[in-house]
Amino acid sequence: MRLLVPFGTRPEIVKLAPVVAELRAAGDDVVAAATGQHHDPGLTDVFYAELGVSPDIVLRPGDVAARRLGDIVGDALETVAAVRPDAVLVLGDTHTVPAYCLAARNHRVPVIHLEAGLRSFNPTSVEEVNRRVAAATASLHLAPTDLSRQFLLAEGVPAERIAVVGNPVLDALRLVGAGRRDPAERAGVLLTAHRATNVDDPDRLAQLVELVHDLGTQVGHVTFPIHPRTRESLRRNGLWDALTGADVTLTDPVPYGEMIGLIAGAAVVVTDSGGLQEEASWLGVPVVVLRRSTPRWEGVHAGSAVLTGLDAARALKAAVDLTDVATRDRIAAQPCLYGDGHTAARVVRLLHDPATARLLTFDEPDWVDSEPPV
DSSP states (O other): OEEEEEEOSHHHHHHHHHHHHHHHHTTOEEEEEEOOSSOOGGGTHHHHHHHTOOOSEEOOOOSOHHHHHHHHHHHHHHHHHHHOOSEEEEETTSTHHHHHHHHHHHTTOOEEEETTTOOOOOTTOHHHHHHHHHHHHOSEEEESSHHHHHHHHHTTOOGGGEEEOOOTHHHHHHHTTOOOOOGGGOOSEEEEOOOHHHHSSHHHHHHHHHHHHHHHHHTOOEEEEOOHHHHHHHHHTTOSGGGTTSSEEEEOOOOHHHHHHHHHHOSEEEESOSHHHHHHHHHTOOEEESSSOOSOHHHHHHTSEEEOOSOHHHHHHHHHHHTSHHHHHHHHTSOOSSOOSOHHHHHHHHHHSHHHHGGGOOOOOOOTTSOOOO
């Protein structure tokens, strides 16, 4: 197959790198396109080098936020037309996903959606909208878990078009040899926050600063790799200096391998990231989720993740509870909830199965003298 695989953000690079590598090793013609959604080299270039996935096409949307999505959509239309793939393989829920879904359909190219079926049930979430656009346009839905499959079935997606393959972020962890540490040897807190709903809101940002101080005092030393958006907002809202005196190490975004080491060595992860919830599950580390909903309900159901929103008091209590010795050890013994690290191989087998080919074709229906199926 000739596949176009776009990625625009750091998590997409991490998750798609092993899939691209496996497809190419199986003989597929894969064109990887960097859409430029994340344009900071610290969030992209270092990951290309570390994960061994160099884009074949590098796109440069404008820096004006109000026009950026339009630029990505325009680039997507041109790229699909130029590459002429047999299918477009997208992952997740970034703006890159609906842009390439719409572009693919405009050129009558089928869409394969990896990490399909995640649902936060949050109507204010842009990512939720992006996921639903993918669900409406995809011909093949590659779900990470059975729960994701159930969500898709409930929305009317035919069972034959859904396959549970796991999440490819775990392939990346397996390939770098990331393993669990003795929970008694883990210490401190890994904290990340980057979502606009958290860090662009001055009141929530003040809660974040309070939380950093409280975690450092009551749980352990805090390591805080700061996303460029978060750093800018802290400075813009006059809160950067408020971190002074906290038991915290502030760093720029760190390379992939270093980040995995930070997760593995932490007593608890406190984050609004989705990918970190999955990576922490692989490593047996509990997670405080600084959101009021999550598309990754498996951790919440298993008690290894707790939703708190960006509420300093609730998040602190959750972190303290999750680092209780009995709770910590129970979570450390749980199997990973999001897959086994062999997603890429399943994707290749599925796409090479002759039965899949008929799912990746579609024509305009003809309802002349007949009724649509209901």
